[in-house]
Amino acid sequence: MKKILVANRSEIAVRIFRSASELNYRTVALYANEDRFGVHRFKADESYLIGKGKGPVAAYLDINSIIDLSKDKGIEMIHPGYGFLSENAGFAKACESNGIAFIGPSSDLLGKMGDKIEARKIAEQAKVPTLPGTKDAITDRKKALKTAKSIGFPLMIKAAFGGGGRGMRVVKKEADLAALLDEAQGEAERAFGNSAVFLERYIPRAKHIEVQILGDKHGNVVHLHERDCSIQRRHQKVIEIAPSINLPEAVSQSLCDAAVKIAKSIGYYSAGTVEFLFDLDTHEWFFIEMNPRIQVEHTVTEIITGIDIVRSQILIAKGHKLHGKEINIPKQQDIPKNGVAIQARVTTEDPEKNFAPDYGKIVNYRSAAGFGIRLDGAMGDTGAVITPYYDSLLVKISASAQDFNQAIQRLNRALREMRIRGVKTNIPFIENVINHEVFQSGDATTTLIDRSPELFTFKRRKDRATKLLNLLGETIVNGNDQVKGRPVPKMDLPLIVPNYDPKLDKPAGTKQYLDQHGPEKFASWVRKQKRLLVTDTTLRDAHQSLLAARMRSFDQLAVADTIAQNGHNLFSLECWGGATFDTTMRFLRENPFKRLKRLREKIPNVCFQMLLRGANGVGYSNYPDNVIRGFIKHSAESGMDIFRVFDSLNYLPNLKVAMKSIREDTDRVCEATLCYTGDITDSNRDKYDLEYYVKMAKELETMGAHMLAIKDMSGLCHPNAAFKLVKALRSEVGLPIHFHTHDSSGIASASIIKAAEAGVDAVDLAISSLSGLTSQPNLNSIINALKSDKRDTQLDLKFFDQLSIYWEAVRQFYEPFDTSPKFGSAEVYRHEMPGGQYTNLREQARALGLGKRWPEVVRYYHEVNNLFGDIVKVTPSSKVVGDMAMFLLNKGVEPKDVENLEPGTAFPESVIDMLSGGLGQPKGGWPKKIQKVVLGDKKAYTGRPGTKAGKVDLNEVRSELKKKVYGEVSDDDLYSYLMYPNVFDSLIQFIKEYGHARVLPTPAFFYGLKVGEEISVEIEEGKTLIIKLIYVSDPDEDGKRTLTFELNGRARECVIIDKSVKSTSKRRAKADSANKLQVGAPIPAMVSSINATVGQKVAKGDKLLVLEAMKMQTTVYALTDGVVDKFEVQIGDQVESKDLLVQLR
Secondary structure (H helix, E strand, C coil), rough: CCCCEECHHHHHHHHHHHHHHHHHEEEEECCCHHHHCCCCHHHHHHHCCCCCCCCCCCCHHHHHHHHHHHHHCCCCCCEEECCCCCCCCCHHHHHHHCEECCCCHHHHHHHHHCHHHHHHHHHCCCCCECCCCCCCEECCCHHHHHHHHHHCHHHHHHCCCCCCCCEEEEEEHHHHHHHHHHHHHHHHHHCCCCCEEEECCCCCCCCEEEEEECCCCCCCEEEEEEEEEEEEECCCEEEEEEEECCCHHHHHHHHHHHHHHHHHCCCCCCEEEEEEECCCCCCEEEEEEEEECCCCHHHHHHHHHCHHHHHHHHHHHHCCCCCCCCCCCCCCCHHCCEEEEEEEEEEEEEHHCCCCCCCCEEEEECCCCCCCCEEEEEECCCCEEEEECCEEEEEEEEEEEECCHHHHHHHHHHHHHHHHEEECCCCHHHHHCCCCHHHHHCCCCCCCCCCCCHHCCCCCCCCCCHHHHHHHHHHHHHCCCCCCCCCCCCCCCCCCCCCCCCCCCCCHHHHHHHHHHHHHHHHEEEEEEEECEEEECCCCCHHHHCCCCCCCHHHCCCCHHHHHHHHHCEEEEEEEECCCHHHHHHCCCCHHHHHHHHHHHHCCEEEEEECCCCCCCCCCCCCCCHHHHHHHHHHHHHHCCEECCCCCCCCHHHHHHHHHHHHHHCCCCEHHHHHHHHCCCCCCCCCCCCHHHHHHHHHHHHHHCCEEEECCCCCCHHHHHHHHHHHHHHHHHCEEEEEECCCCCCHHHHHHHHHHHHCCCCCEEEHHHHHEECCCCEHHHHHCCCCCCCCCCCHHHHHHHHHHHHHHHHHHHHHHHHCCCCCCCCCCCHHHCCCCHHHHHHHHHCCCCHHHHHHHHHHHHHHHHCCCCCCCCCCCHHHHHHHHHHHHHHHHHHHHHHHCCCCCCCCCCCCCCHHHHCCCCCCCCCHHHHHHHCCCCCCCCCHHHHCCCCCCHHHHHHHEEEECCCCCCCCCCHHHHCHHHHHHHHHHHHHHHCCCHCCCCCHHHHCCCCCCCEEEEEEEEEEEEEEEEEECCCCCCCEEEEEEEECCEECCCCCECCCCCCCCCCCCCCCCCCCCCCCECCCEEEEEEECCCCCEEECCCCEEEEEEEEEEEEECCCCCCCCEEEECCCCCEEEEEEEEEEEEE
16 A cells, blocks of 8 residues: 655644545654654554654654655655645655655755745746845845845845744844844744745735645646735734635736746646735735745635645646546636635634743643534644644634635634633634624734734633632642641531422512612611511521631522522521621632622512621721722622611711711611620619610711611620610610620520510521521521511511521531530620620631630630720621730730730730721720830820721722733722732632632532542533542652542543642742742743853843743843843753743842
């Protein structure tokens, strides 16, 4: 059987094999050692290693070895493909001398047309216009510099013996000439083995048009119409179109005629491409070069003509005539031109990093297909490894249709259909190009990409599955920091979700009443209700107290629909704000605003209620007034209805801005709050007596409150106190009263009943399985207790019992955070610690190794409160008391001894801030002695802290944030960032790396998967991933473990560094991006040259070294003036992105 060897690799080799196989030839591949896993090796009938020890590119340029191999293996014909030796006349001559047919033009023709200078002369002899430029190839640098100046600027430097955009530079001004000439000649030498270049005039507004020709050895030449190759980057074609769009027919015909004329004038045979520039300003056209080989973009011509160009090349080499039965090319006038075809080159380049080549293993490859789509590739497959040694082309996608617009639509569809994971690709960039209005108009020029910065604004690829697998892998190998070191719960209770019928409506509720009537009438309606209105706190405060604010939206959203359908008689759902705002970002990796909106979408009928810390918003310090107002407005727009606004010291000036904003900037309910502490029934504790609370309530009414909340954070308002307080408030103010308490004492349900008897309008309760102790009283039990009573809640007990079974099963997922006491205790009346503070402080004590000293922590908390003058303790003031208690306990200082310490002694920042007036003023002010010890010489200030905070320029912050957030900055992002800048930054980085963790089931999020365990993950409506862990490898010498998953039934891998394993291999240091004396690698690449020496003085912008990846050179420059102290690399070293290359001093 006859054999054809392809002296090339990858895509073009496979393309040639296919045509050769159709002609019944046995195909032979050759490969370099670095290319031994290349797909072309397996596609061939035979394959052989070539160029041992010569390097990845030089192996394919080893003419002697290729000829020797061909003779040894009985090769009849050699096809050079494109690139490498395809235009090397010496290679063609070697084939001819050894009796091997070269599939291409003769060595003589190659010598003429492969030499760009000679080709220009031939065109001129054929009376075809050429661009002004050098007549002969130039290798001498001085001569090139001199000649360039005579041509003028701008000009183009081109490699004389090659193509593909390599060895090509545009020189816009004389000052750039020398450096660009060196780069072009160096690149030409490496790519083509010859540094010769020629220089020609550069046309700024040009279309690059090329004509495909075929000629045989009998003098017959035809053209296969023209292609538009104007879409180029770095002088390399990105997208090609056949035929050209909007090119005048007369110009098209002239170009085709000129191409045939040139070919015939030299007796050209085989495939070739004659290239022209069409000047849109002058309508002149010029011959620029001829490529005597197959082109990358030959596919689009094959599609519109139906002619297999590679097959034709082989048969021409055999001596057949173009119009004979073997090749069967129609006469010129009969060659078809059917429809339009567009080819896009998909490369492994990262368009977000200036198209830096990317390499590594393809972890998932899903190809486009279907009507009108042709794919030409070789390395595109799951598991394929992309190396840094070769061209970055991965696959060519060609789309064809009846007209240009349909072809664009088809290509767009194909690009969206592609899924390539593990390496970056230029697909987002191609999508931008083909959707650009200039491209779609058909008037694109060679500078479209250079002149269109909008092409480099990318819609981020979601890549959700890969990111989630990496998150699961990280959790499996290294654990979730939140639960690390704790036993995994049994989680053996079944998860039973109460029934929801999507066919039934979600009945109207309080949300509809508020929307229809406004906050004033809503408050009046509340005041008139005979039934006890109930707020369910299960979605926020209940889990804050019991589960240390770790409840995920995954578990909330699972029952949101059924709550809306069956719990519509609830007064409200407390579901947002307070401590859960930052913990949502910090621990659960969710955006709190988006969490609110998702709940709102599923529960459209019950009012949502939030906890707003007055001037502190949802933070722990004061914010400028415009930030608070903006936050409130956006919260209302996002779905919030009732703002329970409070101050942690009951310092009313801190509430003014928030209350005013709620009334003026929204149409929502302002529920102003008095925070309860002490005991109004104890005459010995008269600092916070009944008169104090009544007076405060009247002031809040005057300030514009719609409702009044009693916030008993510590559960101190026992039954008699609750009755007395509610009775007094109902008689003294005209506002509805809303009672919030905690069951730390174990008798808070009695306080609820007594408050109801006293006429309280609404109360906060938690579902039974998440109620009691540091949480709220039992909702289910109160429903039952008031059944048939005049204060009957009118809530469906059966449904809430079902809901309790669900939450009971969910609670087991959070067992590591379930640190509340196991029983109620009167101890709370002594230490007065809020419920949420209790669980958080206990968790903090455990983390600091003080778990066994918990009784001391409690004592310190009580004594620190007295040290501060017996203050109202609500977040953030309660947190400050806790911070001080932990600080003193760690230091071994008794609270009573603090006043004896040296003024200005170091204390926690939160303590310094509070005692300097950062949270406002408590009743009676701060103890002067303690204030002096803590503040030292720092001056305390009185008055509203918000007045000290300067107005924030929100547009400036938004611009700053845009550098961190990909794409437009939403108000969700803006206000999350303003509340907690560092926490939000961390969230953004997490999402960029791991995606949206909220979609994972809670056990998987906290504990990962066991081998053999399978989960379903709904990443969006109608899209579900089925993930199963198959295998976890042992760590390698770098401490890396390979995890094998099944993703939707297909194998996927991820590699995770086991942080518990000490690596035995040496890794390169990374450059510090903030230190300009450290120069890092911008891309993964090989060091190809070093251009400075140790001890050399360099200026900012001086060339230090050159990196090369996939034949693309990247010059690395000094970032600042300095002296070269040390090179961390040598020529030939392989480096990763950000590796330290050079150290300056």
